[in-house]
Each structure stands twice: as C-alpha cells, then as structure tokens.
Amino acid sequence: MLDLTSDVADLTAALVDIRSESGDEKVLADRVERALADLPHLEVLRDGDAVVARTGLGRPRRVVIAGHLDTVPVVDNLPSHVDGGRLYGCGTSDMKAGVAVQLKLAALAAEPVHDVTYVFYDNEEVDASRNGLRRLAAHSPEWLAGDFAILMEPTGGVIEGGCQGTMRVRVTVRGTRAHSARSWMGENAIHGAGAVLDVLRAHTPREPEVEGLRFHEGLNAVFVEGGVAGNVIPDECVVTVNYRFAPDLSVAEAEAYLRGLFDGYEVEVTDAAAPARPGLDDPSAAAFVASVGGGRARAKLGWTDVSRFSELGVPAVNYGPGDPTLAHTRDEYADIAKIREAEERMLGWLTGER
Amino acid sequence: MLDLTSDVADLTAALVDIRSESGDEKVLADRVERALADLPHLEVLRDGDAVVARTGLGRPRRVVIAGHLDTVPVVDNLPSHVDGGRLYGCGTSDMKAGVAVQLKLAALAAEPVHDVTYVFYDNEEVDASRNGLRRLAAHSPEWLAGDFAILMEPTGGVIEGGCQGTMRVRVTVRGTRAHSARSWMGENAIHGAGAVLDVLRAHTPREPEVEGLRFHEGLNAVFVEGGVAGNVIPDECVVTVNYRFAPDLSVAEAEAYLRGLFDGYEVEVTDAAAPARPGLDDPSAAAFVASVGGGRARAKLGWTDVSRFSELGVPAVNYGPGDPTLAHTRDEYADIAKIREAEERMLGWLTGER
Numbered sequence: 001m002l003d004l005t006s007d008v009a010d011l012t013a014a015l016v017d018i019r020s021e022s023g024d025e026k027v028l029a030d031r032v033e034r035a036l037a038d039l040p041h042l043e044v045l046r047d048g049d050a051v052v053a054r055t056g057l058g059r060p061r062r063v064v065i066a067g068h069l070d071t072v073p074v075v076d077n078l079p080s081h082v083d084g085g086r087l088y089g090c091g092t093s094d095m096k097a098g099v100a101v102q103l104k105l106a107a108l109a110a111e112p113v114h115d116v117t118y119v120f121y122d123n124e125e126v127d128a129s130r131n132g133l134r135r136l137a138a139h140s141p142e143w144l145a146g147d148f149a150i151l152m153e154p155t156g157g158v159i160e161g162g163c164q165g166t167m168r169v170r171v172t173v174r175g176t177r178a179h180s181a182r183s184w185m186g187e188n189a190i191h192g193a194g195a196v197l198d199v200l201r202a203h204t205p206r207e208p209e210v211e212g213l214r215f216h217e218g219l220n221a222v223f224v225e226g227g228v229a230g231n232v233i234p235d236e237c238v239v240t241v242n243y244r245f246a247p248d249l250s251v252a253e254a255e256a257y258l259r260g261l262f263d264g265y266e267v268e269v270t271d272a273a274a275p276a277r278p279g280l281d282d283p284s285a286a287a288f289v290a291s292v293g294g295g296r297a298r299a300k301l302g303w304t305d306v307s308r309f310s311e312l313g314v315p316a317v318n319y320g321p322g323d324p325t326l327a328h329t330r331d332e333y334a335d336i337a338k339i340r341e342a343e344e345r346m347l348g349w350l351t352g353e354r
Numbered sequence: 355m356l357d358l359t360s361d362v363a364d365l366t367a368a369l370v371d372i373r374s375e376s377g378d379e380k381v382l383a384d385r386v387e388r389a390l391a392d393l394p395h396l397e398v399l400r401d402g403d404a405v406v407a408r409t410g411l412g413r414p415r416r417v418v419i420a421g422h423l424d425t426v427p428v429v430d431n432l433p434s435h436v437d438g439g440r441l442y443g444c445g446t447s448d449m450k451a452g453v454a455v456q457l458k459l460a461a462l463a464a465e466p467v468h469d470v471t472y473v474f475y476d477n478e479e480v481d482a483s484r485n486g487l488r489r490l491a492a493h494s495p496e497w498l499a500g501d502f503a504i505l506m507e508p509t510g511g512v513i514e515g516g517c518q519g520t521m522r523v524r525v526t527v528r529g530t531r532a533h534s535a536r537s538w539m540g541e542n543a544i545h546g547a548g549a550v551l552d553v554l555r556a557h558t559p560r561e562p563e564v565e566g567l568r569f570h571e572g573l574n575a576v577f578v579e580g581g582v583a584g585n586v587i588p589d590e591c592v593v594t595v596n597y598r599f600a601p602d603l604s605v606a607e608a609e610a611y612l613r614g615l616f617d618g619y620e621v622e623v624t625d626a627a628a629p630a631r632p633g634l635d636d637p638s639a640a641a642f643v644a645s646v647g648g649g650r651a652r653a654k655l656g657w658t659d660v661s662r663f664s665e666l667g668v669p670a671v672n673y674g675p676g677d678p679t680l681a682h683t684r685d686e687y688a689d690i691a692k693i694r695e696a697e698e699r700m701l702g703w704l705t706g707e708r
Contacts, residue, residue, distance in 0.1 A: 005606070005633075015684040020361075027583050042378050045414070074371055115429075164535060166534075166535070166585070168584055178461075180576060180596045180598060180654065181518060181520070181571055181572065181598050181655045181656040181657070182570075182572070182655055182656075183559075183572035183573075183598070184559075184570070184572070187616055188554075188574050188575060190551065190574075190575035190578045190593070191551060191555050191575060193551065193578070194548055194552060194554070195546065196550030197544065197545060197548030197551065198548060200542075200545055200548075201545050201548050205537075205538075214404060216536075216538070217536065218534055218536070218537035218538070219537075220534055220537050220542050220544075220587055221544035221545060221580075221588070222534060222544075222581055222582075222583070222584055222586065222587070222588060223545045223580065223581030223584070223587070223588075224547070224578050224579065224580045224581060224591065225578065225579055225581070226575075226577065226578045226579075227575075227576055227578060227579070227594065229523055229576070230576050230577070230596060230625075231520070231576070231596065232576065232595070233574055233576070233577070234576060234577075239544070240581065240584070242534045242584060242585065243533060244535050244537070271584075282705030301535045301536055302533065302536075303535070304646075306481065342467075
C-alpha cells in the first residue's frame with residue numbers, strides 16, 4: 001500500500017521501489033488507483049494503466065496536473081537509497097518525484113481553489129504510438145479537460161511554458177547523371193543542393209514572444225545525402241531539414257512556411273509534432289507563475305507531452321522537481337529539498353495560501 | 355589453331371568463339387602465343403596469360419600496339435554470328451576486333467617502318483590490382499618500352515590521345531553537436547559544407563591544350579553525407595570530390611591544387627590515377643595521326659590503360675575499330691567494315707604505304 005500521509009521524499013522512494021518500466025506499469029497503477037480511491041473528495045477513473053482522479057467542487061476553473069508512471073529500463077539502480085540529501089534510483093528525477101508531489105496534493109488539497117484533475121499515465125518513455133496520454137486524449141478527451149495543465153516532468157523547479165513544434169521535411173534536388181569524365185553532359189544535384197544550404201545559412205531564426213514567453217526557433221539541415229558512384233555526376237541530393245517552430249504557428253503554417261522557403265524544390269513532410277501554447281495570459285496560469293514560479297517562467301524549446309494538452313485546447317506548462325539533465329542516467333537522483341519545495345509551492349497555490 | 359592468313363573478320367570471329375572471360379584467358383593466350391611463334395620475324399615472350407611479340411629490326415623508333423584478351427562475362431551471346439555486316443558476340447567490340455587487327459599486322463608487316471611490340475594482356479575488365487598490363491609494367495617494363503603506344507580499345511575508329519587523370523578526395527567539415535531544439539548551442543557541419551559546395555559551384559573547369567589536344571577538366575562532388583539523427587545538429591559532413599584533370603598536371607600537382615582549393619578543411623585523397631600524355635608532338639605519333647586518323651584526333655577524357663604507358667614514359671593513344679557504346683552490352687557487335695578499315699589503315703601506316 002502507498003501511504004499518502006508519509007513525507008513526500010519517503011513517498012517518492014516507495015514509488016521508485018515499485019519497478020515500472022514502460023509497458024510494465026500495472027502494479028504501480030494498481031497501487032496508485034487504490035490509494036486515490038480511499039480519498040472521498042476524488043472520483044477515480046482508469047484506462048489501461050493510466051489513472052485519472054478528479055475533484056468535482058464546481059469551481060469556476062479546472063487545472064490538470066499530469067505525470068507519467070513509467071521509467072526507462074533499470075540499470076542496476078534499484079532499490080532507491082538516500083545519500084547526502086539526494087534520493088538515488090531509476091525514475092527518481094524522471095519523474096516519480098513529480099508523481100509523489102501529485103499524490104501528496106491529491107491527498108492534502110481536499111478543497112482546492114480550482115477543481116483539479118490528476119493524471120497518471122503509462123508509456124511516456126517509448127514510441128509515441130504507445131503513449132498513455134495520447135491514448136487518453138483519443139479515448140476520453142473529457143477526462144483531460146481543463147483551463148490549464150501542468151506536466152510535472154523534471155524542469156529543475158523552473159516553470160517552462162508550452163513547447164515548440166517540430167517538423168522534418170526532405171528537400172530533394174534533381175539533376176542529370178553523367179560520367180564524371182564528361183561532367184558537363186550532366187547536372188550535379190549535390191552542387192544544386194548548395195542553393196538549399198544557402199537558404200539555411202542565410203536564414204535568421206525567429207524569436208517571437210508568445211503568450212508571455214520568448215521562444216527561439218531553429219531551422220537546420222539534419223541529414224544530407226547524395227551520390228551514385230565515385231565516377232558519376234549525381235542526379236539526386238536530399239537535404240533533410242528540421243524546423244523547430246514557436247507556438248504562434250500551427251503545423252500547417254509551419255509547413256506552408258517551409259514550402260515557401262524551398263519553393264521550386266520537391267518538399268516532403270516526413271514528420272511533425274504540434275507546438276503547445278504556454279497560455280500564461282490565462283488567469284490561473286498567471287497565478288500559478290506568480291505563486292509557484294515566483295513570477296518567473298521561460299519557454300520550453302524542446303517538444304514535450306504538453307503539446308497533447310494544447311491540441312485539446314488546454315494551455316500547459318512543464319514544472320517538476322526533478323533535474324532534466326539526470327533523466328535516463330544510471331546515477332539519476334532527485335534532490336529531496338527540491339521535492340519538498342515543489343510540494344509546498346504547489347500546495348500553497350492550490351489551497352490559496354501562496 | 356588461329357589462322358593468321360584468314361580475313362580479319364573471320365579471325366575476329368575465331369577469337370570471339372574462344373571464350374576468355376577475365377581470369378580465364380589461358381586457352382586464348384596459348385593460341386595467340388602459338389600463332390605468333392610461327393612468324394620468323396617476331397620474338398615471342400610470355401608472362402602469365404599475357405603474350406608479347408616484337409620485331410628486332412634496329413629501326414630508329416619503336417611503337418607498341420596493345421590490346422587485352424579478356425572479356426566481361428558472357429551473357430548468352432556466344433558463339434558469334436554475322437548479321438547485316440555486323441559480327442555479334444561477347445567481346446566483338448571490346449576488344450577482339452582490335453586484337454584481330456593486331457594479329458593481322460603481326461603476320462603481314464614483316465618489315466614495318468618502325469620496330470613494333472605487340473602486347474596481348476589479361477584481366478583488363480576487372481579490378482586494377484589484377485590488370486595484366488600493370489603486371490607487365492611491374493615485372494618487365496622493358497617489354498613495354500617504345501616511343502609511342504597505341505591501345506586498340508574501341509574508339510569507333512577515331513584516334514583519342516592520352517587520357518585525363520582522376521583523383522577523389524574526401525573534404526570533411528566539422529561542427530559541434532547540439533539538440534536541434536537548441537541549435538544555436540551547436541555548429542551545423544552540413545551548413546558548413548555549403549561553403550565547400552560554393553567552391554565547386556564557382557569553379558570553372560580548365561580546358562588546356564596539351565601536346566596538340568584540347569582536354570576538358572571536371573571538378574565535382576560525387577558524394578555528400580552528413581547527419582546524426584533527426585533531432586541533432588550534425589558535427590560532421592563529408593563531401594567527396596572527383597577531379598578529372600588534364601595530362602599537363604601530375605597526380606601530385608592535382609593534389610596540391612585541390613588542397614589549395616579546399617584550404618582550411620580536412621582533405622584526404624582516397625584514390626588517384628595518373629593521366630596520360632597524348633604525345634602527338636612525337637614524330638611517330640604525328641605520322642600515325644596523319645596516316646591512320648586522316649589528321650584528326652581528339653583528347654581522351656576518361657581514364658584508360660594508356661596511362662600505364664605514360665607512366666613508363668611512353669606517350670599513347672587509344673584507337674580501335676570497336677564501338678565503345680556497345681562495350682559490355684548483351685547485343686555487342688563490331689562493324690565488319692570498320693575492322694577492315696582499321697586493319698588497312700594500320701597496315702598502310704606500318705608498311706609506309708599510307
């Protein structure tokens with residue numbers, strides 16, 4: 001049994017010691033579901049190994065606080081142990097410290113100022129097709145409804161708003177083959193790709209402010225390939241371009257932008273993930289930043305699961321006590337003081353005491 | 355037995371019908387050696403499946419007339435057959451028609467105006483390390499000595515002088531890896547390679563006249579590769595450049611030229627083959643062009659075995675009755691009129707009657 005009255009660091013250790021690699025979250029999900037079911041102010045829902053618990057107080061606003069139950073594979077770093085104010089073990093930072101804070105909030109904030117939905121989901125650390133939050137969004141989007149969402153992935157205790165989108169396109173340059181001893185009979189596609197690289201080299205990334213945060217785009221070749229044989233003028237060269245775009249653009253707008261930039265070339269979108277609005281102009285989000293973040297927040301530049309909330313119309317931020325640079329490392333740990341700080345700040349915000 | 359008194363087209367057919375794929379030339383080499391041994395004006399030498407026969411008349415100049423005995427693999431195109439003035443079959447154009455002309459000259463020109471060395475060699479159609487002419491040059495360079503050489507590879511009856519050299523270099527551009535969501539933390543090596551492509555795009559190939567012939571160089575990217583992962587700023591991009599250079603440059607000079615052009619980048623030479631001087635300012639070569647070529651010759655732009663003569667200090671040309679565009683095709687044939695024309699012209703030149 002998980003004891004939700006225990007100290008948040010002890011609760012984190014208990015969660016870490018229930019091994020839950022992606023695809024193997026059932027034991028932990030069962031324990032979380034049972035612990036939450038004992039709390040009379042929460043309605044508990046379940047989908048596979050995802051657990052959702054929510055208040056129904058009729059508050060004017062609802063916030064969603066989400067975290068994933070799974071970890072990357074254990075590498076001889078279980079059970080957990082404490083050393084020098086740090087809790088070591090697989091999943092401490094990414095992200096059972098955050099899950100422990102969620103569970104403490106669920107237990108302690110019986111009458112929060114906003115209605116709250118706590119989401120615990122599976123399979124975040126693996127292929128997106130298995131992602132539990134994605135599955136919930138498809139099966140039961142109403143479970144994820146809210147005015148504002150907080151994803152408790154490790155951010156070192158800093159609020160990171162929204163996330164940038166990402167798109168990859170293959171830009172294909174055509175030419176005409178010829179023997180390289182008579183190169184003027186052909187048209188060199190690799191030389192032609194120089195013009196595509198010119199576009200990238202001349203490009204100045206946008207740094208727009210979106211809903212209160214400064215984003216920073218990037219437009220880069222991530223692959224280039226061309227060539228037939230050592231004595232052949234190549235007739236094809238493909239430059240794969242990755243565009244990281246701020247959340248003032250939709251996926252469709254990002255695509256249109258790239259097609260304009262590479263007008264005259266074959267442009268094929270190979271993958272895309274939507275950005276997420278930070279929503280810091282939303283009153284509950286602004287209050288969250290003022291209270292929990294001490295008024296400070298920065299833009300999230302990498303893509304994260306907050307995008308799934310944004311796609312449902314829920315602005316979202318990343319905020320968690322873990323250290324993102326330790327995620328997925330063998331020596332992963334969470335700073336116990338940081339876990340307590342996150343619990344205290346979040347609880348103060350939810351109860352209106354901060 | 356090969357009958358060297360037979361018509362040159364019949365002799366070509368007889369040679370074609372003795373299958374001699376690369377590495378399997380022994381039967382044909384034995385027949386050639388035996389036929390030549392019957393000619394009292396020739397000294398016959400042998401190295402593996404290469405046969406060399408030469409006059410020793412004390413003439414002031416010596417010419418070398420060379421051809422290879424091997425063919426590419428037979429593809430259901432043997433035995434030979436005649437249809438509409440064409441002799442069909444594997445190796446007709448490349449290059450048993452040329453070998454037949456060599457053998458007719460050896461038999462008929464008992465008192466040529468120049469001393470003549472006839473070279474018949476093995477393994478031209480395979481990896482250079484097995485090449486019979488290369489082996490002869492290493493074992494017995496004196497067998498290949500002369501003032502001028504004619505390689506009877508198919509040229510459609512046109513004299514092609516010398517050959518261009520070829521060099522491949524890998525030009526490596528370095529950068530610094532970073533996550534593509536924070537691309538400004540890195541340095542994109544693919545974008546950096548744009549500057550290498552700029553050099554290639556801005557380059558104007560030389561078209562120098564060398565020893566009477568106009569060459570035409572080429573400098574081209576033949577491969578480009580770079581990229582680590584779809585979300586990583588790449589730290590390395592390699593452009594493989596092929597330089598086809600005229601015979602007024604040595605291999606060392608070509609390398610120095612490329613190193614100057616790509617100054618500041620890592621430049622690694624991956625392979626190089628020397629060019630061949632056409633030597634058309636040599637009196638015997640000029641006489642050959644005047645007599646056999648009707649005064650016309652053009653530069654050979656692709657690399658050929660004439661380079662091996664040039665490396666021994668013997669200027670060389672390509673001249674043969676076969677059609678180069680038919681070489682290595684299933685429907686390979688040689689035009690019988692062209693074979694007779696080559697025999698007649700070469701014989702006229704060697705006997706001083708043309």
